[in-house]
Amino acid sequence: MAKLNEATFDSLNPVNSEVVGTFPIHSAEDVYAAVTLASDAAARWADLGHNRRRKILLAYSRLILSEIDSLAEKVTLETGKPHSDAKLEITLSAHHIAWAARNAEHVLRTAHRSPGALMANMSATVQRVPLGVVGVIGPWNYPVFTPMGSIAYALAAGNTVVFKPSEYTPGVGVALAELFEHVAGSSEYFQVVTGFAETGAALCASGVRKLAFTGSTATAKKVAAICAQTLTPIIAECGGKDPVIVARDADIARAADATVWSAFSNAGQTCIGAERVYVDENIADVFTEKVIALAKTIHPGNPETAQYGPATMPSQLKIIKSHISDAIEKGGIPVVGGTQSVGDRFVEPVILLQVPEDSTAVTEETFGPTLVINRVPDMETAIQLSNASRYGLGASVWSRRQGRWIASQLQCGMVSINSVISFAAVASVPFGGNKDSGYGRIHGPEGLLEFTYPRSVVRAKFQLPLPITSFRRTSKVDSLVVKILSVLRGRLS
Numbered sequence: 001m002a003k004l005n006e007a008t009f010d011s012l013n014p015v016n017s018e019v020v021g022t023f024p025i026h027s028a029e030d031v032y033a034a035v036t037l038a039s040d041a042a043a044r045w046a047d048l049g050h051n052r053r054r055k056i057l058l059a060y061s062r063l064i065l066s067e068i069d070s071l072a073e074k075v076t077l078e079t080g081k082p083h084s085d086a087k088l089e090i091t092l093s094a095h096h097i098a099w100a101a102r103n104a105e106h107v108l109r110t111a112h113r114s115p116g117a118l119m120a121n122m123s124a125t126v127q128r129v130p131l132g133v134v135g136v137i138g139p140w141n142y143p144v145f146t147p148m149g150s151i152a153y154a155l156a157a158g159n160t161v162v163f164k165p166s167e168y169t170p171g172v173g174v175a176l177a178e179l180f181e182h183v184a185g186s187s188e189y190f191q192v193v194t195g196f197a198e199t200g201a202a203l204c205a206s207g208v209r210k211l212a213f214t215g216s217t218a219t220a221k222k223v224a225a226i227c228a229q230t231l232t233p234i235i236a237e238c239g240g241k242d243p244v245i246v247a248r249d250a251d252i253a254r255a256a257d258a259t260v261w262s263a264f265s266n267a268g269q270t271c272i273g274a275e276r277v278y279v280d281e282n283i284a285d286v287f288t289e290k291v292i293a294l295a296k297t298i299h300p301g302n303p304e305t306a307q308y309g310p311a312t313m314p315s316q317l318k319i320i321k322s323h324i325s326d327a328i329e330k331g332g333i334p335v336v337g338g339t340q341s342v343g344d345r346f347v348e349p350v351i352l353l354q355v356p357e358d359s360t361a362v363t364e365e366t367f368g369p370t371l372v373i374n375r376v377p378d379m380e381t382a383i384q385l386s387n388a389s390r391y392g393l394g395a396s397v398w399s400r401r402q403g404r405w406i407a408s409q410l411q412c413g414m415v416s417i418n419s420v421i422s423f424a425a426v427a428s429v430p431f432g433g434n435k436d437s438g439y440g441r442i443h444g445p446e447g448l449l450e451f452t453y454p455r456s457v458v459r460a461k462f463q464l465p466l467p468i469t470s471f472r473r474t475s476k477v478d479s480l481v482v483k484i485l486s487v488l489r490g491r492l493s
């Protein structure tokens with residue numbers, strides 16, 4: 001995206017603070033110009049139809065996979081995550097792009113509805129109409145996967161997109177748009193604007209028809225406030241404090257292994273990562289021993305060799321440390337690491353036991369490689385404590401027999417039974433949360449429907465002898481309609 005003024009910012013490698021790239025700080029005027037361009041292109045993109053868009057998006061998915069090494073390198077440089085983690089993220093994103101491409105036509109086809117007995121002379125249909133331009137604001141922790149959940153689904157539904165990536169990962173955002181231009185033959189359908197909060201705020205105020213935001217709950221509230229001025233609807237994909245519930249009949253070894261990965265991979269910077277565990281007291285010792293043993297084999301460091309990298313955002317280090325010290329001050333027991341585990345860039349794994357439920361390590365999103373393990377007398381207590389959170393994003397449940405029942409009791413948007421995080425990789429199910437974790441959905445049919453609006457079209461197949469919608473209606477017609485309605489009562493749909 002061209003820029004009207006000269007201000008720039010540097011994207012830094014969080015491993016060593018080296019400059020990875022320099023990008024424009026797009027002003028409000030720049031953002032409005034991008035949205036105008038996208039708005040002009042929206043009709044052309046919509047007019048291509050499902051078939052042509054499907055081909056372009058499938059080609060995009062293939063191109064992303066063939067360019068996976070260079071794209072993963074960009075992700076690693078800007079986030080500090082291991083190359084193989086970056087590749088996994090990109091592979092899953094390509095899978096979502098292909099799913100959205102293949103399913104948009106079917107999901108968004110015109111639906112036929114019953115007009116009801118009173119209006120039996122009408123045919124009734126609901127069309128799904130693209131919104132126009134969709135604004136997407138993304139975070140840095142999964143800089144391909146997370147925004148692509150909005151971008152690919154919005155494009156597949158017939159919208160153009162203006163994307164503001166995180167200021168920590170602008171290079172990844174620009175690369176995603178360049179790859180799309182390559183397959184679409186135009187840079188106008190999917191544009192990127194770079195910068196900080198002000199650039200994001202300008203996108204919210206720009207007149208986009210919907211704003212798909214992923215980031216912290218605090219920022220989502222600011223985004224919603226700006227969007228309220230123009231009645232711009234938003235999707236808010238925000239933070240979480242996801243629980244792992246381990247029942248007495250769980251496969252303990254698998255539960256421990258998956259919990260450790262969920263909590264510590266990507267340096268704990270996963271919105272749907274494990275942050276707290278509620279484990280049945282009958283198996284708590286065995287489970288905890290296994291988790292501790294595994295955690296001691298895991299270390300952060302250079303993305304080429306270590307299991308996870310640095311805290312991508314240096315300001316998070318203070319928050320991680322404060323959650324650990326608050327937990328310990330309130331009586332929590334550090335069994336792996338402690339406040340000393342928080343370094344200048346890297347954080348070693350931290351495991352805390354018996355942490356009071358009012359500690360910030362339990363109530364707030366830590367977004368670091370820390371894990372609270374609290375034992376519970378029964379699953380009812382595990383459910384009650386899981387639901388006591390102000391967040392409601394995802395959850396993981398481990399049980400051979402009670403998984404579905406426990407899942408049905410949880411106040412959150414997504415649950416994995418006997419696995420962790422797997423709902424994110426199943427393209428056919430919606431992704432999103434409730435409470436402070438946000439609202440609206442990406443992924444799956446719901447994620448396509450989010451980027452359209454319903455247009456009801458009813459058509460008179462023949463004229464009724466009773467003139468209802470006419471000034472010719474008489475009191476005789478009125479009483480006849482009442483009579484017909486009472487006869488049909490119960491049969492009206």
Ligand code: NAD
Binds near residue numbers: 141167201214272
């Ligand atoms: P953040 O809220 O700091 O920033 C997110 C984006 O919003 C960035 O692009 C930023 O520049 C922009 N922004 C900041 N202030 C703005 C403003 N006033 N107006 C408009 N835009 C503004 O979040 P982050 O640190 O980038 O990401 C981490 C957070 O994202 C965590 O809370 C994590 O849980 C959450 N997250 C959620 C999901 C999900 O799907 N639910 C996925 C990934 C990350």
